[in-house]
Amino acid sequence: MIDTIRGVDASFTYELYDGQGKRLFQRVLRKPEFYKAAGHDLTINSVLIGPDFVGYNAPRKALLFSQSFVPDGTDVGTQCFLMLGLDGRVRMLIEGNWAGGNEADCGVAQAINGATILTCQELILPNGRRMNLQKKNAELVAAFFLSDSTLFVAYDYVTHQLVKLEEGGQGIEEVRDPRLQRTANAQILDLTGKPLAAFRYDGFSNELGYLVPRRYVWQTSTYYLLDEARNSVHLISQQHPENPQELKLSQLEKFQAPRRPLERAIKLYGSSGQAHLLYVDTRTGRIRHQINI
Numbered sequence: 001m002i003d004t005i006r007g008v009d010a011s012f013t014y015e016l017y018d019g020q021g022k023r024l025f026q027r028v029l030r031k032p033e034f035y036k037a038a039g040h041d042l043t044i045n046s047v048l049i050g051p052d053f054v055g056y057n058a059p060r061k062a063l064l065f066s067q068s069f070v071p072d073g074t075d076v077g078t079q080c081f082l083m084l085g086l087d088g089r090v091r092m093l094i095e096g097n098w099a100g101g102n103e104a105d106c107g108v109a110q111a112i113n114g115a116t117i118l119t120c121q122e123l124i125l126p127n128g129r130r131m132n133l134q135k136k137n138a139e140l141v142a143a144f145f146l147s148d149s150t151l152f153v154a155y156d157y158v159t160h161q162l163v164k165l166e167e168g169g170q171g172i173e174e175v176r177d178p179r180l181q182r183t184a185n186a187q188i189l190d191l192t193g194k195p196l197a198a199f200r201y202d203g204f205s206n207e208l209g210y211l212v213p214r215r216y217v218w219q220t221s222t223y224y225l226l227d228e229a230r231n232s233v234h235l236i237s238q239q240h241p242e243n244p245q246e247l248k249l250s251q252l253e254k255f256q257a258p259r260r261p262l263e264r265a266i267k268l269y270g271s272s273g274q275a276h277l278l279y280v281d282t283r284t285g286r287i288r289h290q291i292n293i
Contacts, residue, residue, distance in 0.1 A: 007044040007071075012051055014084060016063070025088030037080045037095045038069045045071040051082070057114045059126070061086050064117065066096060066108040075208050076100030081108050081119040096120045102156075103209030105142035113148045116191045123151070123191065131193050137177075138185075141204050142212040146188065146223060150241045154186040154201050154212065188241045196242040201234060203227030205271035215266040219282035228270030233278065233287070247287065255279055255290035267292065 009031050016024045034043050046069035054064035063084045070077030081096040096108050097120040106120040117124040120143060123131040133143055133153060141154040157180035163173045184198035203226050205211050213226040225234040227246070235245040255277065259265065263279040270276060275292035 005041045005044045010048050027088035037093050038078045043069050047072045054108050059114045102139045104140040105210045105212045111148045141210040147238050151189045197244050202229035213268040217264050217280055226268040249289050252287050252289040255288040
């Protein structure tokens with residue numbers, strides 16, 4: 001039948017042992033148990049991919065996993081978020097991220113203290129509340145923790161509509177409202193969802209998925225986000241995330257050898273594929289800039 005999906009079933013076995021080698025639980029999940037989170041057809045048609053262990057979540061006494069389903073020979077897929085209790089029971093099994101087009105630059109993660117969990121589509125807050133990160137008429141570009149108390153999120157204000165193709169049939173066309181292309185699309189949130197800061201960020205690329213070029217320098221406690229479209233770099237301080245800075249690349253001091261003793265060099269690739277080297281003085285915070293030829 002034309003609507004029959006063919007594939008293989010699979011079982012995923014999770015086991016937990018104590019320090020003496022005694023098994024505390026064994027839990028087996030089969031593909032049908034992922035249908036609701038990952039989709040019926042995609043799950044059946046997926047190749048076998050083992051689960052990724054994200055970590056132990058101490059506040060909830062639970063084990064966190066991500067599980068991907070990708071049909072053979074394609075770039076399309078989905079990533080599920082799975083939480084197992086220490087007794088092996090499924091606490092939560094939901095869709096986390098999508099692959100194969102407009103995939104967010106995001107992975108299942110937890111804050112260092114474990115109080116908040118990021119599944120990509122949403123935040124699981126300490127009080128058990130779940131906060132949806134999706135927005136109407138926008139694609140989630142990226143979401144990642146800045147600290148135990150703050151999160152970076154960015155959006156691409158775009159919608160999709162069906163259009164008739166000249167060669168016949170229908171296709172999907174992206175529609176962008178020019179008014180929204182000048183408004184703030186990046187935010188720093190606290191973990192109740194309250195915005196601490198908002199700014200315009202256009203430095204992401206999108207081929208099979210979104211990508212935000214960024215690096216963290218621990219000596220300055222600062223994230224550096226390249227924004228080639230705006231010819232700038234955004235600085236987000238971990239101590240003062242409510243005051244992000246934007247520095248124009250053309251105004252930065254040009255790098256000339258030699259490299260200074262306290263400089264930390266970071267390489268960021270722009271949407272053009274060009275490499276930008278930032279030499280960050282870890283004492284003063286000043287930056288020298290070089291385009292890598």
